[in-house]
Amino acid sequence: MEERKWPGPPGMIPEPDRNAADANLHNRRYLDQLLVEMNVIDAVEADLTMHLFGKTFASPIMMPAFSHLNKVGISGRTPMQEYAEAAKEMNLVNWVGMEPDEEYESIASIGAETVRIIKPFADHEKIISEIRFAKEHGALAVGVDIDHVFGKNGKYDIVDGIPLGPVMSEDLKAYVKEAGDTPFIAKGVLSVSDAMKCEEAGCAGIFISHHHGRLPFGIPPAIALQEIRKAMPATRMCLFADCGIDNGYDAFKLLALGADAVSVGRGILPGLLKEGKEGVIKKVTRMNEELKELMGYTGASSLEEMNAAVLLDSSTYLR
Numbered sequence: 001m002e003e004r005k006w007p008g009p010p011g012m013i014p015e016p017d018r019n020a021a022d023a024n025l026h027n028r029r030y031l032d033q034l035l036v037e038m039n040v041i042d043a044v045e046a047d048l049t050m051h052l053f054g055k056t057f058a059s060p061i062m063m064p065a066f067s068h069l070n071k072v073g074i075s076g077r078t079p080m081q082e083y084a085e086a087a088k089e090m091n092l093v094n095w096v097g098m099e100p101d102e103e104y105e106s107i108a109s110i111g112a113e114t115v116r117i118i119k120p121f122a123d124h125e126k127i128i129s130e131i132r133f134a135k136e137h138g139a140l141a142v143g144v145d146i147d148h149v150f151g152k153n154g155k156y157d158i159v160d161g162i163p164l165g166p167v168m169s170e171d172l173k174a175y176v177k178e179a180g181d182t183p184f185i186a187k188g189v190l191s192v193s194d195a196m197k198c199e200e201a202g203c204a205g206i207f208i209s210h211h212h213g214r215l216p217f218g219i220p221p222a223i224a225l226q227e228i229r230k231a232m233p234a235t236r237m238c239l240f241a242d243c244g245i246d247n248g249y250d251a252f253k254l255l256a257l258g259a260d261a262v263s264v265g266r267g268i269l270p271g272l273l274k275e276g277k278e279g280v281i282k283k284v285t286r287m288n289e290e291l292k293e294l295m296g297y298t299g300a301s302s303l304e305e306m307n308a309a310v311l312l313d314s315s316t317y318l319r
Helices: 023-033 079-090 101-108 124-136 169-179 192-201 221-231 248-256 269-275 277-297
Strands: 034-036 050-052 055-057 094-096 114-118 141-145 184-189 205-208 238-241 261-263 311-313
Touching (some): 023 034, 023 221, 141 205, 169 192, 192 205, 192 221, 205 221, 221 248, 248 277
Parallel strands (some): 094 114, 205 238
Antiparallel strands (some): 034 311
């Protein structure tokens, strides 16, 4: 049998030196093997305006749901507050991960439209309490990290001394009910099956993600995104995606595959930790430029005009 080799950029993946279980490795491979077809005649400059949950934003590139970046910097603000400042200034959606109420309040008070993501605590009343607190402080949406249940030992994880627990379908329904008019997001969906359960529970959106490689051998979110769009073409849930998005070209591919918006996480970290708000603004500004560049070259003048027809999977014909 003829040997089949990785079709991506030569030298990018020194196979013997990489951990095959690393979902981030497979995610990077898949994004890089998606090539882009050009449709430039009659193309005009793209508009990145995004409408979400009754609000209008300047771009579909969003801040990440970071947690525990609480060391005060030179500015007197924490990194969490700094990227919230960037989100406010750039008119982007801001996401916040596991933080106690007082920390969440300090971030939300900055004024960016913010989504609070809560860990799946074993104590369900703690989840309900944090949902209520987020609503009281004007959250754009609330949600739960459904993929952060198990630790590396296979037992329910413990974070900052707080036990986590399973997320059952009935739990999701209870959280959606508690959220009421505030949209509820399930973060960490990586299958059609879970997406359907989220829809049945009444979720307003799902975040297609493997939590930066939390699941060993986890499929790339871009693949899960395609499968979910194909299986649920009429879903009213918003589909968000992340993991490994480092530039506007990565964002373009996920948006073309059907994501309503994407988050950049570790891509903003170097600038965030070194320059604070300004470092984030520089990074996301460049990402917006790259996104507009590919939208222009593919004839998409708005987010609504993007589609997967311009993407070609190089693994089907490059060997």
